[in-house]
Amino acid sequence: MPVDGLHERRLLENFDNLGLSPLVLGNLAALGLTKPTPIQAQAIPHIVEGRDLLGLAQTGTGKTAAFGLPMLTRLIAFGKRPAPKTVRALILAPTRELATQIADNITAFAQGSPIRVFRVVGGASINVQSERLARGVDVLIATPGRLLDLLDRRALTLSETTYLVLDEADQMLDIGFIHALRKIARMLPENRQTLLFSATMPKLMSELADSYLKEPVRVQVAPPGQAAEKxxxxxxxxxxxxxxxxxxxxxxxxxxxxxxxxxxxxxxxxxxxxxxxxxxxxxxxxxxxxxxxxxxxxxxxxxxxxxxxxxxxxxxxxxxxxxxxxxxxxxxxxxxxxxxxxxxxxxxxxxxxxxxxxxxxxxxxxxxxxxxxxxxxxxxxxxxxxxxxxxxxxxxxxxxxxxxxxxxxxxxxxxxxxxxxxxxxxxxxxxxxxxxxxxxxxxxxxxxxxxxxxx
Incomplete structure (x- = not known):
């Protein structure tokens, strides 16, 4: 390997060299996270630069931090609060449990910042969710069905959402969310950054990526469909x-x-x-x-x-x-x-x-x-x-x-x-x-x- 390639790889072995904000780095240190996983090291620099990205990695490799850390870095730099009923960053997840876990992680990464993080899923009071969204949200983590319910009520608008993440996108396709995703996409601005993360890559997922992403970077740290070696x-x-x-x-x-x-x-x-x-x-x-x-x-x-x-x-x-x-x-x-x-x-x-x-x-x-x-x-x-x-x-x-x-x-x-x-x-x-x-x-x-x- 050339010396410059080796030097670059060593740089990527530390969160300090990935372009993240000092506040986010401080929270990572407090959480005991010092070394990025391969998907994080490869994806974060591209996301910080504003590129669309398709990330393929085995489950359990840290995909939430891979999209969450650079997203927070960009939102913190924005410098002002969101307007009422608006959402700056939207993260879609197929299940309530995954949405909850993402919200927990993003909240921990954003500790001490003015970033407003909120989660909306089915099975909870839609009226309470509507009241919370009325004040505006920086990061909204949602399941597609509940998000559409709230959009139908005009509890929020996606007109100012410039950051979209589809996490476990292949499962959302598998359990029939394709029509919901297309409907949501039509409400988003054309000028946005879009990230798709998944552990597998079925054919329909590839078609979805082509329609959602613009000149994306593809990051793959393991063959799709392979289990962790341990x-x-x-x-x-x-x-x-x-x-x-x-x-x-x-x-x-x-x-x-x-x-x-x-x-x-x-x-x-x-x-x-x-x-x-x-x-x-x-x-x-x-x-x-x-x-x-x-x-x-x-x-x-x-x-x-x-x-x-x-x-x-x-x-x-x-x-x-x-x-x-x-x-x-x-x-x-x-x-x-x-x-x-x-x-x-x-x-x-x-x-x-x-x-x-x-x-x-x-x-x-x-x-x-x-x-x-x-x-x-x-x-x-x-x-x-x-x-x-x-x-x-x-x-x-x-x-x-x-x-x-x-x-x-x-x-x-x-x-x-x-x-x-x-x-x-x-x-x-x-x-x-x-x-x-x-x-x-x-x-x-x-x-x-x-x-x-x-x-």
Whole structure:
């Protein structure tokens, strides 16, 4: 490598050399962040210069800081407050949980500045949100549906929004937000800076980038569809009816360690959470049928390790940054291969190691093959035997049985038959499942991030 190239690379290994404002740098230091990740080091200088950008990076690599830090640097330099009902910077996210996490991070990065940060999502009072927007906002983090509701009410205008971020843009396309995105885009000024960030790059995403971005810089730090190297992956072949018992065996081998279990459906997630709760595990659930308050309380309790097991649909597959998560279990395989990468990306964060086990029933063989094709490599087998393509489903129900059976397991992931009562259970008689799908988090866990009004 030429000397000048080596010198440039060393410069980019420090936040001080990326063109960020002194206030933002001070907040980074207070947060213990001194060295940028590859996506941050490569993207921030281009964004500070005002370029449109398409950023592709694995989940958990710091994409929020990659767009948030230079955005705040530019807004702080602007020097005056936004006019009533206007928004200077708009960040769109596909889920409430991701929007909340982005708002938390941006608020922390902007600490001590006059920047007004606000989040609007469904499930909260739209009247309260309208009142807050009336004063004007520097940075608005929103889900597309709720933003359109507020625009229809004329609670805000996007005529002065000159900074647009689409975070996890591929998921917004996957869950049907394309028409909402196009409608929102028509309300934005032509002269704006636009950033698209994602971990995968489906064909429709490429078409969206072409229509939204002007002469963009493309920054890619890993091939799309690849999982982080620190995630130890495995697949365990079983029947649908034996999955709950097998899951209890795995959970019992790792008492006190945080685990996320992914299920395809809202009903299935709730049912599984109640079953695990009845078996004595400390468990909560989040899915689309939960109120916003329930989801936030459950996540707060999980972050604080007050519950150790979180059962979720793909609402939790993106954006949840909880470094203590040591295990991810794909109870049901996703039928969209890219979602597998996002799900297992909830572990092995912040430089830690993590393990991800997929339970594969006979009818899920095609889903498994699609995932392996996308990743360009097979997932190691730690239990059971691969099913024949098109085999029967074995859809017997667990019917509330206590864990005890199993299909055999790999030593590395703690499979195999348990000896007596599974480890990790609460002592005494198992109590009935709570109405919100798990151990009820304490009221103090419902505090909202700074910069937001109660909703």
């Amino acid at each position: 995630i130890e992956q495995a697949v365990h072949f079983t029947t649908q009816g034996e999955k709950a018992t097998l899951l209890a065996e795995y959970l019992g081998k790792h008492p006190g360690e945080l685990a996320i279990i992914f299920n395809r459906t809202k009903h299935g997630s709730e049912k599984l959470a109640k079953l695990l709760d009845g078996w004595g595990f400390s468990v909560g659930a989040i899915h689309g049928n939960k109120s916003q308050g329930q989801r936030e309380r459950t996540l707060a309790a999980f972050r604080a390790s007050e519950i150790q097991v979180l059962v979720a649909t793909d609402v939790a597959a993106r954006g949840l940054d909880i470094p203590q998560v040591a295990h991810v279990y794909n109870y049901d395989l996703p039928n969209v291969p890219e979602n597998y990468v996002h799900r297992i990306g909830r572990t092995a964060r912040a430089g830690r190691d993590g393990k991800a086990v997929a339970f594969c029933a006979p009818l899920e063989m095609a889903d498994l093959r699609s995932i392996e094709k996308m990743m360009k490599k097979p997932i190691p087998v730690v239990g059971g035997q691969p099913h024949a393509e098109g085999a029967g489903s074995g859809m017997s129900k667990p019917a509330g049985r206590r864990p005890g059976g199993g299909n055999g397991g790999g030593k590395s992931f703690g499979g195999g038959k348990p000896q007596g009562k599974p480890q990790g259970q609460r002592q005494g008689k198992p109590h009935a499942a709570k109405a919100d799908g798990g151990a009820r988090p304490p009221k103090r866990a419902s505090r909202r991030p700074k910069g937001e009004r109660a909703a």
